[in-house]
Amino acid sequence: MTRETPPPSTPSDPLEHWNDALTALQLLQIDPHGFGGVCLRAPHGPVRERWLQALADLGLGIVKVPGSVDSERLLGGIDLAHTLQTGQLHMQAGLLQQADQGLVCLPMAERLSPALLAPLVQALEQGQVPPTRHSAEPTLTRFGVVALDESLPDEPGVGAALAERLGVWLDLNELSPSDIHADWTDAHTESLHLRLSPGALARAREQLAQVQASDDQMQALCAAALGLGIGSLRVPSLALRLACAHAALNGRQALEADDLGFAARCVLAPRATQWPAEPSAQEAETAPQEDKTPPPESPEAPENASEAPVDDAEKDKDPSPTPEQNAEPSAEDLQEMMVAAALASLPPHMLDALMTRQGATSPQSSGRSGQTRAGSQRGRPLPPRPGRPGGQARLHVLATLRAAAPKQRLRQAHNTGRVAIRAEDFHIQRYQQRASTCLILALDASGSAALQRLAEAKGAVELLLQQSYARRDSVCIVSFRGAQAQLLLPMTRSLVRAKRAMTGLPGGGGTPLALALKMAHEQAAQLQRQGVTPILVVLSDGRANVTLQGLGGRAQAQLDAQSWGQQWRASGHRALWIDTSMHPDAQAQQLAASMGASYLPMPQVQSQRMAHAIERVRSPQV
Amino acid sequence: MALTFPFAAIVGQDEMTLAIQVVAVDPSIGGVLVLGDRGTGKSTAVRALADLLPPIQVVKGCPYRCDPAKPAGSCPVCQARDPKSKVTTERLPVAVVDLPLGATEDRVVGALDLEKALSQGVKSFAPGLLAQAHRGFLYIDEVNLLDDHLVDLLIDVAASGENLVEREGLSVRHPARFVLVGSGNPEEGELRPQLLDRFGLSVQVRTPQDLALRVSIIKRRDAFDKDPAAFKALWHKDNQKLQKRILKARELLDQVDVSDDMLMLCARLCQQLGTDGLRAELTLLRATRAYAALQGHKAVKPEHLQSMAPLALRHRLRRNPLDDTDSGARVQRSVQEVLAARQGLRA
Numbered sequence: 001m002t003r004e005t006p007p008p009s010t011p012s013d014p015l016e017h018w019n020d021a022l023t024a025l026q027l028l029q030i031d032p033h034g035f036g037g038v039c040l041r042a043p044h045g046p047v048r049e050r051w052l053q054a055l056a057d058l059g060l061g062i063v064k065v066p067g068s069v070d071s072e073r074l075l076g077g078i079d080l081a082h083t084l085q086t087g088q089l090h091m092q093a094g095l096l097q098q099a100d101q102g103l104v105c106l107p108m109a110e111r112l113s114p115a116l117l118a119p120l121v122q123a124l125e126q127g128q129v130p131p132t133r134h135s136a137e138p139t140l141t142r143f144g145v146v147a148l149d150e151s152l153p154d155e156p157g158v159g160a161a162l163a164e165r166l167g168v169w170l171d172l173n174e175l176s177p178s179d180i181h182a183d184w185t186d187a188h189t190e191s192l193h194l195r196l197s198p199g200a201l202a203r204a205r206e207q208l209a210q211v212q213a214s215d216d217q218m219q220a221l222c223a224a225a226l227g228l229g230i231g232s233l234r235v236p237s238l239a240l241r242l243a244c245a246h247a248a249l250n251g252r253q254a255l256e257a258d259d260l261g262f263a264a265r266c267v268l269a270p271r272a273t274q275w276p277a278e279p280s281a282q283e284a285e286t287a288p289q290e291d292k293t294p295p296p297e298s299p300e301a302p303e304n305a306s307e308a309p310v311d312d313a314e315k316d317k318d319p320s321p322t323p324e325q326n327a328e329p330s331a332e333d334l335q336e337m338m339v340a341a342a343l344a345s346l347p348p349h350m351l352d353a354l355m356t357r358q359g360a361t362s363p364q365s366s367g368r369s370g371q372t373r374a375g376s377q378r379g380r381p382l383p384p385r386p387g388r389p390g391g392q393a394r395l396h397v398l399a400t401l402r403a404a405a406p407k408q409r410l411r412q413a414h415n416t417g418r419v420a421i422r423a424e425d426f427h428i429q430r431y432q433q434r435a436s437t438c439l440i441l442a443l444d445a446s447g448s449a450a451l452q453r454l455a456e457a458k459g460a461v462e463l464l465l466q467q468s469y470a471r472r473d474s475v476c477i478v479s480f481r482g483a484q485a486q487l488l489l490p491m492t493r494s495l496v497r498a499k500r501a502m503t504g505l506p507g508g509g510g511t512p513l514a515l516a517l518k519m520a521h522e523q524a525a526q527l528q529r530q531g532v533t534p535i536l537v538v539l540s541d542g543r544a545n546v547t548l549q550g551l552g553g554r555a556q557a558q559l560d561a562q563s564w565g566q567q568w569r570a571s572g573h574r575a576l577w578i579d580t581s582m583h584p585d586a587q588a589q590q591l592a593a594s595m596g597a598s599y600l601p602m603p604q605v606q607s608q609r610m611a612h613a614i615e616r617v618r619s620p621q622v
Numbered sequence: 623m624a625l626t627f628p629f630a631a632i633v634g635q636d637e638m639t640l641a642i643q644v645v646a647v648d649p650s651i652g653g654v655l656v657l658g659d660r661g662t663g664k665s666t667a668v669r670a671l672a673d674l675l676p677p678i679q680v681v682k683g684c685p686y687r688c689d690p691a692k693p694a695g696s697c698p699v700c701q702a703r704d705p706k707s708k709v710t711t712e713r714l715p716v717a718v719v720d721l722p723l724g725a726t727e728d729r730v731v732g733a734l735d736l737e738k739a740l741s742q743g744v745k746s747f748a749p750g751l752l753a754q755a756h757r758g759f760l761y762i763d764e765v766n767l768l769d770d771h772l773v774d775l776l777i778d779v780a781a782s783g784e785n786l787v788e789r790e791g792l793s794v795r796h797p798a799r800f801v802l803v804g805s806g807n808p809e810e811g812e813l814r815p816q817l818l819d820r821f822g823l824s825v826q827v828r829t830p831q832d833l834a835l836r837v838s839i840i841k842r843r844d845a846f847d848k849d850p851a852a853f854k855a856l857w858h859k860d861n862q863k864l865q866k867r868i869l870k871a872r873e874l875l876d877q878v879d880v881s882d883d884m885l886m887l888c889a890r891l892c893q894q895l896g897t898d899g900l901r902a903e904l905t906l907l908r909a910t911r912a913y914a915a916l917q918g919h920k921a922v923k924p925e926h927l928q929s930m931a932p933l934a935l936r937h938r939l940r941r942n943p944l945d946d947t948d949s950g951a952r953v954q955r956s957v958q959e960v961l962a963a964r965q966g967l968r969a
Contacts, residue, residue: 034847071724071726114723114724114767115723116724117723117724118723118724118725118763118764119722119724122720122722125665126669130720130722160660161660161764164660164661209848213844218837218840218841218844219833219837221840222836223833225836226831226833226836231660231661231662231828231829232660232661232662233663233829233836233839233843234660235661236836236840237840237843237844237847241847383724383726385771386727407734410745
């Protein structure tokens with residue numbers, strides 16, 4: 001794609017997505033391990049099936065690694081069955097060694113445990129399998145990874161450590177089977193003929209070694225990545241490798257705009273965290289328009305989605321899209337082209353998400369919906385470890401037998417004919433459970449938040465409670481008015497109790513915001529200790545006028561609120577500020593910023609919209 | 623072995639590379655903690671270490687890589703050897719051992735040797751990662767996500783320099799003195815204070831925002847990816863130079879003089895910052911001395927202190943939850959104040 005043809009009205013053409021996905025396959029064939037691999041986000045269905053079929057047809061060695069694999073099978077180790085049978089040590093190669101010069105395919109990659117991801121990432125990065133206990137020397141292996149991510153849009157995806165190292169991120173969620181039948185198949189009858197002939201493959205690989213990028217192109221690539229808010233230097237590096245492979249595929253010796261555009265679409269665009277220009281100006285520009293825009297086409301794409309791409313196209317024509325000014329016009333043109341290509345390929349809901357983000361600097365906790373807690377009796381199994389069964393722990397029979405097996409001869413078990421097991425062999429089962437989250441609602445019941453608004457807020461909160469209940473999350477309500485903040489409802493899952501507490505809530509008085517934030521913070525710390533991840537939702541107009549000591553004084557009250565807001569930020573938990581005042585002003589917004597919270601002005605409290613916003617804070621997508 | 627990116631070719635992360643060099647000069651400083659975003663070259667720098675450092679003399683055949691010059695405190699294998707027989711030695715590269723997140727306990731501390739148990743019915747100990755890292759570096763990526771039970775193990779071993787294994791009917795004690803190098807992203811989790819304290823120096827890395835710098839990094843990385851061997855050859859000379867500098871600094875280390883005046887400065891600085899325990903002062907002192915040696919100076923000067931203080935003290939401050947400023951900046955400010963007070967006293 002070149003600069004002349006960014007489609008302004010349809011930001012993501014499904015066909016183009018599909019074509020990119022197929023091109024990525026060909027590039028995998030040319031350079032299976034150069035750019036890390038592919039992270040494919042798509043539900044199980046005909047689209048993904050077709051892509052996987054094409055992948056299988058490539059003729060590359062593909063090793064499928066199920067999520068249940070143990071580390072010994074993954075990295076190689078003792079073949080226990082054979083060893084016990086023969087009484088001699090037999091080793092087996094791990095899956096990663098078998099994948100050398102080919103691909104590792106990870107189905108349901110989003111469910112893989114960190115214990116498996118860590119050695120995988122290590123091998124991917126270093127090009128060798130780390131030495132295990134039984135082989136002192138590391139074994140060389142170079143492979144690419146195809147991670148299949150089936151997570152829903154509001155679920156956390158593939159682990160960040162792995163995803164970061166996979167060059168191409170494809171999102172085929174939006175593609176329907178009819179989209180893909182239109183193109184490549186018509187020209188090539190039934191099956192997709194992506195596989196390069198041996199001659200063409202050899203030529204392309206030879207070409208790949210010689211592809212050169214000019215200084216301008218490198219500069220453009222780095223500037224485009226920087227402009228899109230991608231901090232990691234691994235990303236432009238991977239993009240460059242991908243662009244080179246793309247050039248080799250097309251039989252070119254030098255990179256061209258087309259290659260860079262492809263890399264921008266597949267590598268840079270999905271990782272974008274901010275707008276190429278000043279994000280704050282952009283936000284300020286579009287925020288007031290929010291209410292005037294026509295209703296969204298889809299429930300997933302809120303208000304400003306249709307507005308965004310047009311805006312962006314205008315923005316791109318501005319002479320200075322990034323802070324970096326460069327003497328070479330060609331590098332700048334290239335960069336503009338890449339940014340345009342990247343933005344044009346983003347689906348609308350992503351654009352929207354970029355809009356509502358506060359820039360890349362706000363601390364975001366990792367995308368998991370709750371922290372993990374080991375040692376419980378439910379959840380995903382962890383590797384067994386030696387220990388005494390009893391109490392919380394259950395015996396892991398297989399691991400215990402494994403530990404005892406080699407010592408049978410020592411213990412002279414053949415005399416008795418029974419397996420001799422000693423206490424030191426005992427291994428216990430371990431599980432890991434994902435902890436739940438708890439919404440802390442800080443509810444402004446002061447006079448400034450008029451009584452009628454309080455009633456509206458209550459309605460919205462009730463809807464939230466219902467949602468939380470469905471998700472098995474708990475809520476905790478802090479209300480504040482007059483000279484004190486009150487823990488209206490300690491952490492609970494009981495809907496009835498929450499409703500009762502809400503109905504009895506009186507209104508009126510000053511706004512002791514600092515006290516409320518302090519209490520929320522204390523609650524959060526307590527929840528954290530219990531293994532529950534807190535999320536704070538503040539419903540207030542932000543006009544604090546009661547200090548931490550419970551005295552009047554607007555200036556001091558603001559300062560106190562600010563400092564406790566910063567403390568919340570330091571805790572790193574997520575937060576959302578819903579400004580309930582009739583005329584939203586900068587005050588609440590500043591406070592929200594100092595807390596690291598998302599800010600949402602809502603002069604008319606709309607339960608649905610609020611619930612939606614909270615849902616987004618609860619499980620950030622980008 | 624897969625080739626690693628040459629250390630000398632790393633650009634941009636000056637503080638991190640400096641900290642690693644300082645620790646290489648004097649391993650007793652206690653390790654480096656690198657905190658920062660993904661893709662900032664943390665792992666690259668640590669993995670490049672093995673090439674940078676000169677090979678070490680080890681007792682041949684010793685699984686723990688014992689130092690032939692220091693028979694005292696050696697491993698069970700060397701102690702069992704007849705003291706009269708001549709020790710043969712060999713030169714091996716310094717170990718940089720990766721400790722992956724999901725590692726099992728027996729892999730880390732060592733466990734019963736299955737092979738021998740099966741084939742010969744002998745109970746013997748197969749050393750784990752801690753043994754491999756002896757006299758070298760133990761690198762933990764994403765150290766802040768490490769399982770609690772592994773953290774407990776590490777805290778103990780890193781402090782005592784000795785690994786005590788009491789499990790599976792084995793009772794083994796072997797030396798495990800290593801430089802702990804950890805990296806991680808602080809936004810994903812906090813480190814336990816006890817583990818934090820085991821790291822001598824701490825560095826914060828950020829992705830460079832300067833475009834020219836980023837371009838040069840990408841260029842070098844690309845050149846390396848295309849032809850690692852050629853790229854290494856290109857940088858061989860610079861790497862050698864760096865290696866010589868570190869070796870020279872090691873020799874110089876014992877001769878570096880630390881005046882009482884400087885000791886007072888260190889003490890006052892730590893007092894003013896309110897760091898817990900004496901470990902802060904000790905680390906600061908060692909780091910400054912190593913840095914002076916690296917610079918080729920025979921006496922520690924205030925400017926050495928000034929560059930090392932943030933690295934050595936940053937992670938030891940009592941955290942004030944309401945203060946959002948970078949702790950490095952706080953240390954820097956205190957150094958200025960202490961130095962100014964000293965000037966005032968002299969005048």
